[in-house]
Amino acid sequence: MKRALYFLSLLLLVSFVAIGCGGEKKDEKKAEAPKAAGIKIGSLGPLTGQYAADGNDIKNGVLAAIEVMNPEMGALGPVTLQAEDDACDPRQAVAAANKLINEKVTAVIGAYCSSATIPAAEPLMAAKIFMITPASTNEKVTESGHKFMYRTCGRDDDQSKAAVKFMTDQLKAKAVYIVDDKTTYSQGLADNVEKLCAGANLKVLGHEHVNQGDKDFSAVLTKVKAAKPDVFYVSLQNSAAAAPMLIQIARMGIKTKILAQDAVYHPQLMELAKKDAEGVYLTFGYTDKETPSYKKFADAYKKLGEPGAYSAYAYDSAVAYLKAVKAAGGTDPEKVKAELMKLDFAGASKQIKYKENGDSGSNYVIQVVKDGKFENFWNPENGQLYKK
Amino acid sequence: MEVFLQQLVNGITLGGVYALVALGYTMVYGIIQLINFAHGEIFAAGGYMGVILISWMVAQGYPPFVCLGVALVLAMGYCALLAMAVEKLVYKPLRSSSRLSVLLSALGMSIFLQNGLMLTQGVYDRAYPGEMVQGGFEIGGAMVSYMQIVIVGITVALLVGLNTLVFKTRIGKAMRATAQDKTMSALVGINASRIISLTFAIGAALACAAGIMVGMYYGSVRYDMGFVLGVKAFSAAVLGGIGNITGAMLGGLLIGMIEVFAAGYISSEYKDVFAFIILIGVLYFMPTGIMGENVDDTRV
Amino acid sequence: MTTPASRKLWLGYAVAMLWLYVLLWPLIGIKPGGLEFATSAAIWAKLAAISAILLVLWQLKQRGVFDFVSRPAEAVSKALGKATDRVPTRLWLVLAFACAVAFPLVTERYAHDVAISVLVYICLGLGLNVVVGMAGLLDLGYIAFYGVGAYTYALLSVHFGLSFWLCLPIAGAFSAVAGCIIGYPTLRMRGDYLAIVTLGFGEIVRIILNNWMSLTNGPNGILGIKPPGAYWWQDGKIEHIWLGSLEQFYYVILGLAVCTIVAVYRINHSRIGRAFEAVREDQTAAELMGVNTLGIKLLAYAMGAVFGGLAGAFFAARMRFVSPESFTFIESAMVLAMVVLGGMGSIPGVILGALALIALPEIFRGFELYRMFVFGGVMAMMMLFRPKGLWPAKRMGARSEERD
């Protein structure tokens, strides 16, 4: 027993000192040559687990931004990335945020799941580190009054407005069936849609919840089939969840129009669901892929793979921050914030201009899957069809 | 009525898949009393082998059914080898240690294999090429796809095959004898170690077939798909009475049905709760499952 | 080692390597476009080379080639052991405690964060240790109590503004009730049925947390939980403040962990602890020796749940946010892994297990892709080399039902 205790204390001592000194040594190095370190930005997102695909999109988007911006940063550079994994788990998100604070990053691009973004924001804000989320669309993210919290993507409430408008104005639907998979994001969106339907003279025939990770939706779809709605509103966490749903919808012979949301915007959807994805509508933050800024992004992204739903947002978030840093001539948070508020530039995803609360506005349009591609279909702003 | 029929069809398909995976759990448990957590990962590996082989063969231009058949056989062999390797590497050396240690190493193996799949196959879902079997027909308003027919058909064929193997052949007899009493069966000249390996192999092959069918049915596979299904299949094995082959088939079918009907008629978000509550309820009144042997552990 | 034995060993090695290649190649080598051998061969060759070197080293060691190093090393460690034995246990305890107290002073943020996680898991591990290690009841849904504790504090804090210190015992009590509810139907079940039922309960709790919108706010979780308040030395006087910094949290959880350690140690060495062990060793004999086994089992569940609940309440206060994602099966498995890996029934073992399972993956955060892969492999291998855990309890045997 005594020997055991001896080893325990020895181990504790060694491990603590190892962790402690390891950190301190790094600090010393930085203190010696602050200039050479350049700018370090962090990315936060699920690199492992169920949503690893989306987390990697974010990381890659930031990488592309760094590649593009690095030549422009001059004496402030080089810009480096510290990518951390939160596995969409609040505990790991907070731990990762603390690690990023340790690593002396000055901004964090992320996170993906709203449920990870919200708790991770606490320590980051306390340390005056910018957090720019490219993917967390939950309203609460920017409504907590955090000073350094920004959002490049749209908000759930705006997206649901676009969705309902499309269903009533364009599809002339009278009855809708809603399904979500119980995440902060997907359920928030579905609940908003349900609320708006009441005011829009759209009857909600049912609102079902499935669980994350489910692949078998036959029970729910059987109910949908029996209810015969005009539109089936599908709010799922990502394209990997939506694809089996679409396959089963087709297999069950459900002919209803399907409206999904931005999380399913991923080339993977067509790869997985193939022809069953044809004709599916989705609300998506409009990105004109013909603009020079998008092409610049796509070029930089090319070797990292196909851009996902949030790649361009992650890219824009990082670019916006780096532009602000450049304008401020340093990473002092107050100065950068002032510059960030002044920004107004054409990003890869949309025109980037942050509002006082950190939001950047939404630009949702309706897209449709046609011949294995996402195409713009309808613009809720003016109620017009896009011409092809 | 239409809805009911449709749910019944769905339930049978799902239940069949659960039954196939549950068999692996139950057989391994029956013979070495181990909850083989890594079994779900073998199932996932099966799904991936299906994708890999079918994609390759489709690209070579073979007709779909040939692809499916060959892939099924090759992948089943692959999974059997994988399961035997796992057994030899981490379970066999632990045969005499505490059961919790083996359970832990099974858990470790499950994490290891799952992440191994992720590293080699990537985090994205992998799509099955084309729909091999298309279309379907209607009975009384319920849509039955040919895919479901194929799945149920393969499941039944495999179950019949397994039954024949276990109850009609010498190997089956040896397996049952080993499950009953390892020392005695060793005395009559049965190589217990080989029989255990074989049990793992058979269980893995069945799980592999289930993996391929699930992949085809839902159109894609993912590295972590084994976990959720594994837990359900394990519940099915326990519900039927763990260690009992017929019980596992019954349990699988029941869990599939409960899930589909609970989702269809009560609440889709709480469907797993109902499945577990029924499981707990059954175990409360029948502490060894529906078909499990009653072990009197109060004997003095 | 004799030559034939050695030959057999290398033959086995060759078969294993061949086998490995057969398993490895299809995963990497078959592409829709065609077959490819180079990548898999390269990986395989590396693995084969490393394992061959290890095998050679092992053989040399068996032959005693390294005796000139290992003998003196053994002697040194023995002497060291003797020397440490002479120092009283109490002194080591004080030293360990002092290290723990001094820890935040010499380290920085991230280390604090990891240390807090480790301490939370120590509490959880010790709680589960009561159930699994002492009473011998397998529990795969332990994290449910953690969740109950966390949500109890979260809800009481958000809706009624109750203080952390008041909620701590309430959270413990709620978890104890949950423990009894889960424990009751399982009393008559044997080990492996227990496993699935507890797993089921864990999932049920998680699904309810995720779906009962009006109470738990579902997947959105609960925000705005108050941190613990305390009287703290500040600006030269003692004031009431809300704990905010990581050091402060560290000391709170350190206190909680020390209390847990003391409590578990004392229970272990009491009438109740002996009854737990008797149930683990031989349930029928225990009953016949006057132990109310059903009551004791229920008590074990409740006790384990209380510690889980306390840790959960702290977790909620520390994160200031709870959501159902923190209470998944894999967390239960992690806590169980700590207990078994560390050594069932052994308090220092559980501490070591928590350190190994929480701190190590954090340290290796840089290799995030390989992290869990290696972790799983190590966990499986670990059991081969130390099946009784890193630090086995002095007396710890098979659970009673294993011998039936």
Place this chain on the structure above:
Amino acid sequence: MAILELSDISVRFGGLQALTDVSFRVSEGDIVGLIGPNGAGKTTVFNVITGVYQTSSGQVSYDGRPLKALRPHKILALGVARTFQNIRLFQNMTALENVMVAQHSRTREGVFGAILRTRTQKREEGRIREKAMQALSFMGLADFAGEVASNLAYGLQRRLEIARALASEPQTLLLDEPAAGLNPAESRELMHTIGRISALGISILMVEHDMKVVMGICRSIVVLDHGVMIAEGRPEEIQRDPRVIEAYLGHG
């Protein structure tokens, strides 16, 4: 004055009739032997008395109180302790701890007492230890108190079982083949020990195959065969009883 009384006990397991209308009594301070060929149902009688099995009909009463539907630990609390035919010690606990467990039903302190180490808890813990040491010393095991049970020699394990039963402060002790596997010297020692236990005023009911032991110390004997009681009486009567002789030799 009968302290333990069995009246018309029958036990059935499914189709198997394990005991049929067994009735006998153990008086206070008595030493009763229960004998019979293998499979006669002797251990079943013990299991019925201690509440492990429920009777199909008939009743067991202890000290005038029916035992039906009482759980085993309650029956121990009433004062009936037992040992096991195949030793069932708590293998990984020390000898002392094994014996201390038996004090469980005689003590009250709960979890809070244990955690807070209250004064009453400490006092009680001290008393448990003292009583346990007494029981160990009584059985001559004081020197082995710290030894883990599974490391003890077979004969010592047998003695530890008795010590454990005694530590529960019983009025009646059921011994299930206490001499099984002992050498003649140990058997003699055992007979002496049983005498000493009886001298404490504890009634004893024992199942035993070793006739020397049974005939040497029992004041009355009950004979079972195939679950039926075929004789009851003093040792010398039993030795002469033709039915007993037939049961043991007749259909061998």
